[in-house]
Amino acid sequence: MVSALKVRGREQGFTLLEILLVLILLAGSGFYLLIKLPMNFERQHLAFQATQLLEDIRDTRQAAMAENNWYAVKFYYQAGDHHYQIFKQGKLIKNVYFKDGISFLGNPGDLTFNALGRSVGTTITLTNSLSEQKSVIVAPVGMRIREK
Numbered sequence: 396m397v398s399a400l401k402v403r404g405r406e407q408g409f410t411l412l413e414i415l416l417v418l419i420l421l422a423g424s425g426f427y428l429l430i431k432l433p434m435n436f437e438r439q440h441l442a443f444q445a446t447q448l449l450e451d452i453r454d455t456r457q458a459a460m461a462e463n464n465w466y467a468v469k470f471y472y473q474a475g476d477h478h479y480q481i482f483k484q485g486k487l488i489k490n491v492y493f494k495d496g497i498s499f500l501g502n503p504g505d506l507t508f509n510a511l512g513r514s515v516g517t518t519i520t521l522t523n524s525l526s527e528q529k530s531v532i533v534a535p536v537g538m539r540i541r542e543k
Contacts, residue, residue, distance in 0.1 A: 441522075444497045448479070452468060465484060465509050467485075519533075
């Protein structure tokens with residue numbers, strides 16, 4: 396009975412090797428996350444900006460039809476300054492700047508919605524610093540506005 400107590404007393408706790416192994420695994424996991432998190436932020440920024448652009452275009456079209464006015468969405472793509480503006484009968488009502496690293500791919504054409512909600516179709520493609528792309532498509536027939 397005495398030998399059983401001695402054995403149990405020696406088995407309590409962790410060895411130095413076990414503690415070091417756990418610390419090495421935690422450090423490796425932390426390092427992996429440190430590398431991957433900025434990439435996820437870039438993807439999230441791109442998805443957010445594309446969704447915001449999609450919603451702004453849809454809202455602009457709905458406002459043109461509801462108010463029986465014409466609205467315009469103009470895209471600006473100078474080096475280091477990518478943004479778009481929304482106009483109501485020529486008067487600026489909204490100005491949206493992209494987060495750092497998000498820019499237009501190519502030169503998107505401006506959109507003008509008449510009182511019936513009609514416009515010329517176009518595709519607006521956004522890209523991030525990782526060269527990932529998201530597109531907002533305005534179909535000329537049926538005026539379907541979707542994200543790809």
